[in-house]
Amino acid sequence: MKKMPRWADVALIPILNLLIAFIISGLVLLAIGKDPWAALGTMIDGSFGSSRGVGYTLYYTTNFIFTGLAMGIASHARMFNIGGEGQAALGGLGVALILLAVPWPHWTLALPAAILFGGLFGAAWAFIPAYLQAKRGSHIVITTIMFNFIAASLMGYLLTGVLKVPGKMAAETAKFPEGAHLPTFHEMLAPFGIEFSKHAPANLSFLVALLCLYVFWILVWRTRLGYNIRAFGESESAAVYAGINPAKIIIITMLISGAFAGLMAINNVMGEAERLIHNAVEGAGFIGIAVALMGRNHPIGIFLAALLFGFLWQGGAELQFEHQIPREMVTVIQALVILLTGALDNMVRRPVEKLFIMRYKAKGL
Amino acid sequence: MTLMKTILGATATLALSAGAVLADPAIVFDLGGKFDKSFNEAAYNGAERWASETGGSYDEFELSADAQREQVLRRFAEGGNNPIVMAGFSFASALETVAADFPDTKFVIIDMVVDAPNVRSIVFDEHTGSYLVGVMAAMASESGTVSFVGGMDIPLISKFACGYAQGVKDTNPDANVIVNMTGTTPSAWNDPVKGSELTRGQISQGSDVVFAAAGGTGLGVLQTAKDEGILAIGVDSNQNHLQPGSVLTSMVKRVDNAVYESFTAGEGVEPGFAAMGLANEGVGPAFDDSNAPLVTDEMKAAVEEAKAKIIAGDIVVHDYMSDESCPSL
Numbered sequence: 002m003k004k005m006p007r008w009a010d011v012a013l014i015p016i017l018n019l020l021i022a023f024i025i026s027g028l029v030l031l032a033i034g035k036d037p038w039a040a041l042g043t044m045i046d047g048s049f050g051s052s053r054g055v056g057y058t059l060y061y062t063t064n065f066i067f068t069g070l071a072m073g074i075a076s077h078a079r080m081f082n083i084g085g086e087g088q089a090a091l092g093g094l095g096v097a098l099i100l101l102a103v104p105w106p107h108w109t110l111a112l113p114a115a116i117l118f119g120g121l122f123g124a125a126w127a128f129i130p131a132y133l134q135a136k137r138g139s140h141i142v143i144t145t146i147m148f149n150f151i152a153a154s155l156m157g158y159l160l161t162g163v164l165k166v167p168g169k170m171a172a173e174t175a176k177f178p179e180g181a182h183l184p185t186f187h188e189m190l191a192p193f194g195i196e197f198s199k200h201a202p203a204n205l206s207f208l209v210a211l212l213c214l215y216v217f218w219i220l221v222w223r224t225r226l227g228y229n230i231r232a233f234g235e236s237e238s239a240a241v242y243a244g245i246n247p248a249k250i251i252i253i254t255m256l257i258s259g260a261f262a263g264l265m266a267i268n269n270v271m272g273e274a275e276r277l278i279h280n281a282v283e284g285a286g287f288i289g290i291a292v293a294l295m296g297r298n299h300p301i302g303i304f305l306a307a308l309l310f311g312f313l314w315q316g317g318a319e320l321q322f323e324h325q326i327p328r329e330m331v332t333v334i335q336a337l338v339i340l341l342t343g344a345l346d347n348m349v350r351r352p353v354e355k356l357f358i359m360r361y362k363a364k365g366l
Numbered sequence: 367m368t369l370m371k372t373i374l375g376a377t378a379t380l381a382l383s384a385g386a387v388l389a390d391p392a393i394v395f396d397l398g399g400k401f402d403k404s405f406n407e408a409a410y411n412g413a414e415r416w417a418s419e420t421g422g423s424y425d426e427f428e429l430s431a432d433a434q435r436e437q438v439l440r441r442f443a444e445g446g447n448n449p450i451v452m453a454g455f456s457f458a459s460a461l462e463t464v465a466a467d468f469p470d471t472k473f474v475i476i477d478m479v480v481d482a483p484n485v486r487s488i489v490f491d492e493h494t495g496s497y498l499v500g501v502m503a504a505m506a507s508e509s510g511t512v513s514f515v516g517g518m519d520i521p522l523i524s525k526f527a528c529g530y531a532q533g534v535k536d537t538n539p540d541a542n543v544i545v546n547m548t549g550t551t552p553s554a555w556n557d558p559v560k561g562s563e564l565t566r567g568q569i570s571q572g573s574d575v576v577f578a579a580a581g582g583t584g585l586g587v588l589q590t591a592k593d594e595g596i597l598a599i600g601v602d603s604n605q606n607h608l609q610p611g612s613v614l615t616s617m618v619k620r621v622d623n624a625v626y627e628s629f630t631a632g633e634g635v636e637p638g639f640a641a642m643g644l645a646n647e648g649v650g651p652a653f654d655d656s657n658a659p660l661v662t663d664e665m666k667a668a669v670e671e672a673k674a675k676i677i678a679g680d681i682v683v684h685d686y687m688s689d690e691s692c693p694s695l
Contacts, residue, residue, distance in 0.1 A: 161551055168521070283432065322438075331430070
């Protein structure tokens, strides 16, 4: 029996999921007495209608690309890394430590160091669950989620203690040196005569995220390691038969995954806040799960899904501004998209698959 | 030409009146959300009180990401909202940037000082209000030992503790004050179980009045005080009704008044530094039906006397945050 054509798998199903999510969201908005079409217009205009809106959308998108890649690489080895939240938080710690330790003269020097430390800290945080999974068989889902809590406590401890600026109330580090400032879109595009809003947080790390998408593609489909990861994911016993060491693959994959999550810190910590604040990740680690699921663990899919969620985040804020829709309602709309594209994927997939199979049968294939 | 003038004049009038219509005040709540049963909710109540009394309308925004701070201030300022009130010290750095870009808009920040020509900084004299509840605690205590449960160990909470201890010691120099902090992370604001444990520990050391300045953790303190038959003192909002009969009083911090007054002043809100203290009813013990049986006339008289002396400057209550030390502890 044949399966669905590929275009249906990668495009039709996500679009159907989205449509259902938007229809239910529209009904929710109707129920609280708001006009769904006006709301949709506000969301689109607010996220893509102005350079400031685009700047915020792409800022959120950058976060979600990194965490989506983290989830994606682990998924290729059939591992469910839900520790992106904690790994990104630790990445932030690495970035903050190195940026505060050295009086950086220019971002061209600070950025590679931040990438190295952010990735290293994120990977280190993923290493312990990876080791426990590889050598002790402790389930990665359980350990990574527990490590999110440990990370939150650790960051709270550090940010209210040794890293806090004495005398200040807020749980945050000192501001990074001027030389560690990453160019924003405004500064990047000004030399080309393009006037981009000065007040949007999108910055150079968006380009780093795009580069990472490309690296991800090369790694997974063009290297021996990527082949090993995919082989291990498809069938562990077959991989062992082919001479692949499962413990090694688990640990390496998780290290890469943690590093991608940790890299998020160059966007939110280095690029935007320019200091490490408490709870800087703000749930992006969990959004990465939905991004990877929806993007089918492929760089292009991850990019599009991250863009969608960036749109939902920025557009959601606009809903609050323009229509005084409560914050909780915006969360409901975002959650519906996650629920339908992530958790309830099969609800749409099965019927669509059956439809295709019926068509094949009718054609006598 | 005359027609042109008329049209131009009409447009100008329209533009002006549109500006006037748009000048609604706005309030921004911090990440805790406006229904946090504490600080943000008090701010929300102040805004609602203004709206219901004046029939005016205001715009509001609840943050869901830290990156939104500057965005929302800018949006409100561009939209013509004036004044723009923000609840919480975390807005300081965003406000410093935005205030400079909108010199004609007035901003009000609560619980923090931002020095800019168009910003009003409202802070509370938590130490003097705590002094007064300390006076009451010392008079209500039979054992001569009273205690304090703080939330997260930050200078602001030590300010409460220090004022309280001074009030106790000035009333009863032999009194013993036990001070415990719940923790050093933000989770210390919402740990009623730990609050309860600390209270039990303090009771075993002889305490019979406990002052909780600990957010949600305080609910556990109040509960345990009730269960163990001792007195408790609430904080921020009037919490007397939470455990009637065992809450001696509450050290209220009138965040709602701060918002209400800023909204009432409108565009004419005065920039600069404003301390909400005893003189302008910004802080102080709460008296209502729930705690009436617990409060004696002598206590009320002592509180009034101390209050008058503090306002007159005869009693100087030490502010912990001025030098991060506390002579009474």
